[in-house]
Structure formats: C-alpha cells, structure tokens
Amino acid sequence: MDIRQLRYFIAIVEEGKISVAAKRLHMSQPPLSQQLKAMEEELGSILVERSGKFLEVTEAGKSLYLNALQITKLMEETKAEVKEVGEGVNGRLSIGVNTFSVSGLPDTLEQFQKQFPKITYRIQQNESAYLLQLVRDRIVELAIIRMPLDLNDFSILHLCNDPFYFITSKEHTSFDTEVTLDEIKHYPLLIPSTEGLGVHYLILEAFSRSKTHPNMVGECSDISLLMDLVASDFAASIVPETLLKRYRGYPINAYRISSKNELNGSVGLIWLKDHSLSKAAQNFIEMIQKV
Amino acid sequence: MDIRQLRYFIAIVEEGKISVAAKRLHMSQPPLSQQLKAMEEELGSILVERSGKFLEVTEAGKSLYLNALQITKLMEETKAEVKEVGEGVNGRLSIGVNTFSVSGLPDTLEQFQKQFPKITYRIQQNESAYLLQLVRDRIVELAIIRMPLDLNDFSILHLCNDPFYFITSKEHTSFDTEVTLDEIKHYPLLIPSTEGLGVHYLILEAFSRSKTHPNMVGECSDISLLMDLVASDFAASIVPETLLKRYRGYPINAYRISSKNELNGSVGLIWLKDHSLSKAAQNFIEMIQKV
DNA sequence: TTCAAGGTGGATATTAGGCAGTTACGTTAT
C-alpha cells in the first residue's frame, strides 16, 4: 500500500463516486477502480460496497479513510518540516560556549531567535579544549572558544580580542590603571580554569615570556567562587575583560595588564572545516558576522 | 515522496552505508543512491553528507528519519487495523434496540464482548418503527424490534414470541392467571408507546379482532412512568412478557392474556436485505443464532 | 616519509521489465 493509493481512496470516499473522484485526481476512471481493487486484495477486505449508482463505504473502509487522512497529513507536514530544516528556518542549533567568552552572545541569540523563531537550541557550557573535542565529534556544530588552541581542522571566525585584567580585593589600591606582570608577581595568584587549558595556559605563557614567575596559589574552574575568593582577599587573579564585564559592580579592583606583556586572548567562533554545516548554523554565523 | 522511499531512507540512516542498506533492502546499490538523490531534489535539501567512507545524516535528514519512522509505523498499524475491522475482530457494532424487546440482550452482548474484545458499540434505544428507519438509512446496522411491521426490504431473525400480560395494581385480584380481552374491557387502559407504532397497534388490533372495545385512558411512551401509574391504580395496562421480567418484584398483578385473543408480538433482529453487513454484525447475528 | 597499488563505497549510464494510466468497449442498474 502506497501514499498514492491512500490519496486515491480518500478521494473516492469523499466524492462518493469513483468517476467523480477520478476527475478530482485528474485521471480516468479505470485505473482508480483497479487501484481500489488492488487495495482491497492487499488488505483482504472489501472497502466500499458497489451497489447501484452509489458507493457505500464499509466499516473497514471508514477505518482506512480515517487513517489515510492522518498518514497523508503527516506526510505533508514532514515534507514541510524537512524543507524548513533544510532552509534553516526550523531545526536545532547546537552550540558550545565557554564561560569566559560569552560577552555578546545573549543579544545575538535574541536577535537570531527573532529572525528564526522555530529554531530550538542546545547550548553547552564547557572549557575551550573540551568544546574543541565536542565540535570534532560533531556533538555540537559551533563553539565560541578562547584562543589559542590547536585549530588545524577548524574554520574560525574571530569575534573579539579582549585584554586581561589583574584583579584584587578592594584592600589593594597600590596601582594605577595598568600593571605589568612583573609588578604583580608577588601577589598570590588563583588562576581561572584548570591546568593545560586555554586561559590557564595563556596566562602562564605570558609570565614565561616576560621571564617572571607568578606566585601561584592554584587554579579554580568555578568562576563565581573565584571572584568571591578574590573579593575576600584570599588571592588575586587574572581574568579576561569579558568576564569582568559580567561581574561589574563586584567589590574588587581591576587593573589592566600592560600590553607589553602581550597577554590577551582572542575569542572566536569555530566549526569543523571539512564538514557541511546545517543551514541554521550558517545563518547564525552570518548573523554574527554582521554584528 | 513515497512510502517506499521512506523505507529506503530509514535503511540508509540505520545502516550508515548505502551499499549495506541496499543489501538489507534486497536490492542493488545504484537505485538506492538514485532514490536518495531524488528525495533530496524533491525536498530541496541535502539529507546525508557523503564524505569519505561514512555517511553523515544532516539535520534535515534526522528530521526526515524521525518522521519516516512515524509514518511507516502508522502505515503498518493502519493495515493491521483495517484487516481486523474487515475480519470483524475490531470495529464498531451499531445496533438499535426497543425497550420492549431487550430480554436476553445483555447476556448476548457480554458474550460477544468476550469473544471480540476490541469491538466498540453504539446502542440506540428507540421505538420499533423509528429503528426501522435508522436501519434503512444505514445509521444502525442491526435492530431488535417488535413485530409486526412492514419488513419488505429487511432480513429477519426471529428471536422470541412473547405473550402479553394484563397488569393492574395490587388492589385488583379478581382474576385467575389468565384473562380474555373481553374480561378486561371495562378497566381503564393506559397503553404503552404512542399511536401508530408496534405494540400499540398490536394491542388495538387484538381488541378489534375480538370485537371488543377497550376503555382507553391514553398512551404512555415512558415505561417506568407507565408502571408507576399502574402500581398506583391510576390505570391498568397491557405489556409484553419481556418488559414484565424487567420489572419483576414491582407492586403489580399480572395476568396472561388468553391465547384465544392471539395477542402476542414476536421480537426479531433485522438488517437491510440487499446491503452487505460488516463482519462484526455478521458475527453478532451468528452468535445470537447459536443462543 | 612518500609514493604506488589495491580495495571499498558511491555515482553515472544504459538497459529491461513491470505497473500505472489512457482509450475503447461491455455490463448493469436506475
């Protein structure tokens, strides 16, 4: 049994006459009779009673009719849905974000939502290096991460360069607006994120470049805890500007780290280079590019 | 787009390789590739990404896959259901009954339900003459009615002959077990049902045959009201045995009307002669015949 | 490490067969 045959049967039931149904289907009457007969043989039961001039739909026929309506409707909906997903109007946008890198994302998402209201989202927060793996494994399509990382097989859309800030509790006001790494090397430092990953690596490398050794207290991957610890003068820290903006008004002092130290990570949107993106993801990239 | 194509696509997605899917579908690989391409063209979107050895289903493809599963499942269920309805295992049994004629029906229905548990019912109560019209209009398939009626285009299965009883309040005990119409002609009579219909007609005709005139008080189509009126000595009445059984224990006296008066209506199951019955109805008739 | 060869998996072209659809005609019931 076939979608086509279901359509035929629907027409027959609704028109009440095979010949009229045939006209509606833009075909001649004999093949319609044949198809009806074929369906009856396949299902092993009479679907319409041909008595005299008018047809009468049997119980089995009524049952088929109702189901046929459902199936054809579902078929139409499916076609429409697949087309929409193909065009990026509908579907699911799977995106990974890094806590340190979400500066303008809410606005962008809101704007995207406005333009493509049917899209649903799956947003995963994680560390940049892990996000890279998620993209590689096709678990997320896009990711906003903090450079530098090994990005050989990825396409990159650079979003922003944000400088790093040295932050301390309110008790320390001994600096201007800018500091060098050398000036802060004695401060007990609690570095965000865990060892071997983006921000962490970036900071240590900058120290290394300036031939200085930080007074490392440890790492903390829980950002709000980190900020609390800094505020309570447990330790100082170094965080990107994006993060600082999110904690505006928090009881800490922030000093921009001198550009001489070349400590600034850039944030980028990445995706797998040699794999086609969903149209939804393409639209998202396009929108971000415009902003 | 076609059920067949949906099956093809399901196989491709589940197997991950076109050639393996082709084996599962007992066909060769080229037509499968072609059909996939055809679907992609029809839907205007890529469904699977062919990169290297492995296929990768796109968002649109995933959407189609999920819908395709639904549609094919619905299709299978439909086939099964229509077959069942055709065999009378499933479906709806539409039956009309007359209040005066339902003697053994509950038992029969219970037994039928046990044998065909999927069948649902539509039971309509009404007067015999109206039921006839309902059967003629194909609103119900079967009806249990009280004869005599004009039954030219109906098939009839005689169910039982039940005699009529003269009923009075408990205050009247002047009779034996049997009475003649002549003996009761002075009693104020309230006849069940309205004029021109089965039982009513039957009773008046019996009086007419025995050249007697009843002392008619009126008619009443509400049976329980009629019984109340009889019990309270408002009037006497004449009712069939079937009805009497249902009101067993009611405070009335009942006297069988003499067979000399030939007053007994037969109850029958009827259906339209020159129209095919649903298998469910056929099964029901068969069961009633056995009992 | 690089290059070549073989194997695997998909796409394309051509061909054959089957089924759906058209036209013409027969049948039946109103």
Next chain:
DNA sequence: ATAACGTAACTGCCTAATATCCACCTTGAA
C-alpha cells in the same frame, strides 16, 4: 437511455539491475 463501474489491450514512464567509473583510504615497500 443514461450514468457509472468493470474489463481489455496498449502505451509510456519509472524503477531496478548490470556494467563501469571515480574518489578516498589503506597498506606496503622504497
């Protein structure tokens, strides 16, 4: 006599098969 369904023979398209080609990946040897 007409209207509506069924039957029969024919045509054409669509699907699937066979053969072939192409791309990529793997493997082995220089």
